[in-house]
Amino acid sequence: MNTKLWRALRAAGVLTVCAVGAPALAGPDDDTLRVAMAEEILNLDYNYTTKREYIILAQLTDATLFDLDPETQEFKPSIATGYDWVDDATLDVTLRDDVTFHDGTPLTAADVAYSYNWIGSAESESNATGVVDRWLDTAEVTSPTSVRFHLKSVYPLVLRDMANRIMIRKKGTYGAGAEIDRDAMASDLIGTGPYKVSSFEPGTELVLERYDGFFGTAPAIETIVVRNIPDVGTQQAELMSGGIDWMFKVPLDLAQSLGATPMATHLSGPxxxxxxxxxxxxxxxxxxxxxxxxxxxxxxxxxxxxxxxxxxxxxxxxxxxxxxxxxxxxxxxxxxxxxxxxxxxxxxxxxxxxxxxxxxxxxxxxxxxxxxxxxxxxxxxxxxxxxxxxxxxxxxxxxxxxxxxxxxxxxxxxxxxxxxxxxxxxxxxxxxxxxxxxxxxxxxxxxxxxxxxxxxxxxxxxxxxxxxxxxxxxxxxxxxxxANYLVSPELDFPLDPDGLPRLQNSSWK
Structure with a gap:
């Protein structure tokens, strides 16, 4: 079915199969990508979460020091521009000077050092503490755009951990002493990624808007709405009626059957x-x-x-x-x-x-x-x-x-x-x-x-x-x-070999 016919049928209600109460039709007409997740989204701070859904969201709202190319497994610059091993247990990392948080505050080396030292501390009780504690002794500011990481011992996965797990927060974000607030970023997240939080109703809906101050390549789609829809049958009905554009963790039989119709595209990746x-x-x-x-x-x-x-x-x-x-x-x-x-x-x-x-x-x-x-x-x-x-x-x-x-x-x-x-x-x-x-x-x-x-x-x-x-x-x-996905026929959603969904790479056909 071509795109124009698809839009016409959906607008006319021809593709509606049940009244599931979608707030608006998903798709390119309002440049809004609506996705469904079965797991409740309750905390936006990936430093304090673990599930795959939160990894997907963190890539939208946050940036890490390095990126890992899923095709080549090579490390690429992100917030960091490069690194240098001083010795087997000392790593110098240089930073970009044009990164800003979603509130407009410039990111500094002090923010990076704070984030790593906080997560590496026992008092943080972060879900990422176990990752950092394996190798980090201290992170030290050496200039406004450089941080020296002192390792406890030789550890070959430092760059991989930096690329995957630790999200940068402004210095002092989580407080100190009796004023510690581990939920400081749970709802009102201030990250450095390509999308910023517009609104959030825990367990119901998250609205993300493209952040114009993002230092990297701007994503193609303006707005992403993440809806918590626990039942896969309801997700299916929403996709068919135009309430959502994307669903994942789709059972194989459903993905194959619905993907064989003009209402959805079945994507299967590693x-x-x-x-x-x-x-x-x-x-x-x-x-x-x-x-x-x-x-x-x-x-x-x-x-x-x-x-x-x-x-x-x-x-x-x-x-x-x-x-x-x-x-x-x-x-x-x-x-x-x-x-x-x-x-x-x-x-x-x-x-x-x-x-x-x-x-x-x-x-x-x-x-x-x-x-x-x-x-x-x-x-x-x-x-x-x-x-x-x-x-x-x-x-x-x-x-x-x-x-x-x-x-x-x-x-x-x-x-x-x-x-x-x-x-x-x-x-x-x-x-x-x-x-x-x-x-x-x-x-x-x-x-x-x-x-x-x-x-x-x-x-x-x-x-x-x-x-x-x-x-x-x-x-x-x-x-x-x-990994099985069902997506709108209007959506171009590329698949990567590591199986991690990267919604920020989506675009309209």
Whole structure:
């Protein structure tokens, strides 16, 4: 359907399918992009939030010191113009002199140093504190446009953290002493990004307007309205009737069916989230359990038809994986051992391990029930007696922490960070309950990749670690995820390889 016909039909009400009370028709006529998010938006300060929705919003309202190019994984200037390593634990960062906050106040080095020192402090209680505390000792103003960062030790992901996580606030924003206000930016956000907050009703609607004083490239669309619409069916109706232009996290069947009509365009792109089974190789739940035998774990890998799971249960750009990381992540070596789908090989390995008649396996899962059921079915087909326990995430987390789970289906999105460190650190650290391998040498190896700034050395370390994980079959990797969107036929919404939606890059056709 061409654009003119689309607008005419929508204006005439022909495309309205139900009365859902949209405040206005979305689209280019008023240069307003209306998007739907199921999660409640309650706090606009990404320094105090974590969810994907807040990452999307932060890219609209805030700017970081550096940008990470999703295509090349190279760092580009943003608020910072450049950097220089004085030594392995001292980093000098130079700043632009034309950055302003949304209230017109010029940004200075004092604001940058304050933001990092505040977030790195225990009293901030920021959601980003854990990220900064790993490496930051202090941030020191060295001139009106330069800041020196003193690191606690060598840490190769400093620039990545600066590009992804820490939003700059004016000096003194959160107060001090008895006057600390951690919610200072929760509603009345003053950022440095391409859009400024026009109005905000927590849990209902956020209106953003293009900030004319933005130092970077101005976005094409004047206004973005973010509406909280928890029900996907209501989102669908709004899209069809012209109440919204964009929705994400769309179930595959809905995305395909509605995308096949002239009312919406289905876009499917990569996502850094991967799915996997974690197996109790150490025997936390049973020191003599079947999973302590590497042949059993290898059999489980061979038993799983991951290509079909990726194609039919996830769809879009999802692909089967054989590594404990996403193939797009730095250091995710694809040359490690892969276990092809081979049920007969799986049965032979079980027989060799002394389990020709199978064994009982309690498999836990908390999401993507069809996937969990497919995994259980594949394992049952090779003789394993699976008891699928589908629970809420909180219950799974508690049971895992108590070492009561022999195997579970999990997923990890790495916070949108295209580096193996973002998945290896949390899953194979010796102190993490997600690490069910009990392999102290592996944990030390994984940690060593974060103790050098030499990228080639890091790559070699991850290659060795991932090869060992594959050979020992500590995991049964399943697939990468696909991000499914439904958008107005009038909207040009480019997709990036890291799967992070960047609404600021949208434009009208």
């Amino acid at each position: 996502d850094l989230r991967v799915g996997f089974l974690v197996l109790d190789a150490n025997g936390y739940t049973d020191p003599e359990g079947a999973l302590t035998d590497v042949r059993v774990r290898q059999a489980i890998n061979h038993a799983l038809n991951t290509p079909e799971m990726a194609k039919y249960l996830i769809g879009g750009s999802a692909e089967a994986i054989h590594t404990a990381c996403h193939p797009a992540q730095f250091g995710c070596d694809q040359s490690v051992t892969a276990y092809d789908y081979d049920p007969e090989k799986a049965k032979a390995l079980l027989d060799e391990a002394g389990f020709a008649d199978g064994f009982p396996l309690e498999l836990w899962a908390y999401r993507d029930k069809p996937v969990a059921e497919a995994v259980a079915s594949d394992l049952t087909a090779v003789g394993i007696d699976v008891n699928l326990r589908y629970v809420k995430l909180e219950s799974l987390n508690q049971a895992r922490a108590a070492r009561e789970i022999p195997a579970y289906f999990g997923t990890w999105g790495s916070g949108g960070t295209a580096d193996t460190a973002a998945i290896a650190r949390i899953h194979f650290d010796a102190e993490s309950d997600r690490n069910m391998s009990g392999d102290a040498d592996l944990a030390e190896l994984v940690l060593s990749a974060e103790q050098t700034a030499d990228q080639e050395k890091r790559k070699a370390i991850y290659s060795e670690a991932l090869g060992h994980i594959a050979d020992q079959a500590y995991w049964a990797p399943l697939f990468s995820y696909s």
